[in-house]
Amino acid sequence: MQIARPLPQYLIQRYHGWKATTHAENKAWYRRLADEGQRPRAMIISCCDSRIHVTSIFGADEGEFFIHRNIAGLVPPYAPDGDYHGTSAAVEYAVTVLKVANLVVLGHSKCGGVKGCHDMCAGNAPQLEEKTSFIGRWMDILRPSYQRQSGIADEEARLEAMEKDAVLVSLENLLSFPFVKSAIEAEELSLHGAWNDIGAGIVEYFDGETGRFVPV
Template sequence: MPFTKPLPSYLVQRYHGWKATTYDENKSWYRRLADEGQRPRAMVISCCDSRVHVTAIFGADQGEFFIHRNIANLVPPYEPDGDHHGTSAAVEYAVTALKVAHIVVLGHSNCGGVQGCMDMCTGHAPQLEEKTSFVGRWMDILRPGYEMVKDIEDPQERVRALEKRSVVTSMENLMSFPFVKDAVDAGELTLHGLWNDIGEGGLEQFDGTEFVAI
C-alpha cells in the first residue's frame, strides 16, 4: 500500500513514554486483561469530538468502559436490514456478549454534528442534503428532534436543546432494540443520558423529564 506512511514521530515518542511508565507500572494488569478478556461495567456512546475525553471525565481505568464513538453520539432505530450498522453492532455486542450493566449516552456542548443537523434542517447546508453525504444521512436520525426545538427563539438555546435532544433520541432508539428492552425490563441493564458542557466542565443528567446538573 504505497499510500501508507510511518507514524508521526511525536506519536511514536508518546507511545514509548507510555510504554516505559504507565504500562510498565501496571504490566500485570494489562496482561490480566489480555489473558482473561474484558469485563466492562458500562458501555459509553459518545461523540467523535476530540474534546470529549470520556475516560478522563470519569477517571476510568483500562477495561472499565466499552466505548463507541460516532458523530453526535447517535443511536439509530433498530433496523435489521442487512446493511452496515456499526453503532447497532457495538450495542448488540455490549449487551448480548459483554453483558454490560449500564449504557451511557454522552452528549456535549458545541457539537459540530448537531450544528450540522440544525443547518441542514434550516436550509443552510445543502451539501448535507445530498444522498452522497454520509454525515447528512446520519444526521437524519435527529431530524425529528429538530422539529421539537425549532420554535425556540434564542439560537444558542435552540442548538443546546438539540444537543440534549440527540441524547434523548438515542436513548429512545436504544429501547427499540429487543435485546436492550429485554435486559432493561429484566433489571439487568440501565440507560443513562448525560450532557457535558466542555467549557465549564459541567455534567447534566436526564431524569426522564429534563436535564439536571450532577
C-alpha cells in the same frame, strides 16, 4: 498497501513514553486484561469530538468502559436490513456478549454534528442534503429534534436543546432493539443519558422522573 505511511513521530514518542511509564508500572494489570478478557462495567456512547475525553471525565481505568464514538453520539433505530451498522453492532456486542450493566449516551455542548443537522434542516447546508453525504444521512436521525426545538428563538439555546434532545432520541432508539429491551426488563441493564458542557466542565444527567437534565 503503499499508500499507508509510518506513524507520525509525535505518536511514536508518546507511545514510548506510555510504554516506559504507565505500562511498565502496571504490567500485571495489562497482562490480566489480555489473558482474562474485558469485563467493562458500562458502555459509553459519545461523540467523535476530540474535546470529549470520556475516560478522563469519569476517571476510568483500562478495561472499565466499552466506548463507542460516532458523529453526535447518536444511536439509530433498530434496522436489521443487512447493511453496515457499526453503532448497532457495538450495542449488540456490549449488551449480549459483554453483558454491561449500564449504557450511557453522552452528548456535549458546541456539537458540530448537531449544528450540521440544524443548518441542514434550516436550508443553510445544501451539501448535507446530498444523498452522497454520509454526515447528512447520519444526521437525518436527529431531524425530528429540529422541529421540536424550532420554537426557541435564540439559536444558541436552540442548539443546546437539540444537543440534549439528541441524547433522548438515542435512548428512545435503544428501546427499539429487542435485546436491549429484554435486558432492561430482566433488570440486567440500565440506560442513562448525560450531557457535558465542555467549557464549564459540567456534566448533567437526564432525570426520568422530572424529564429534565440536572447537574450531577
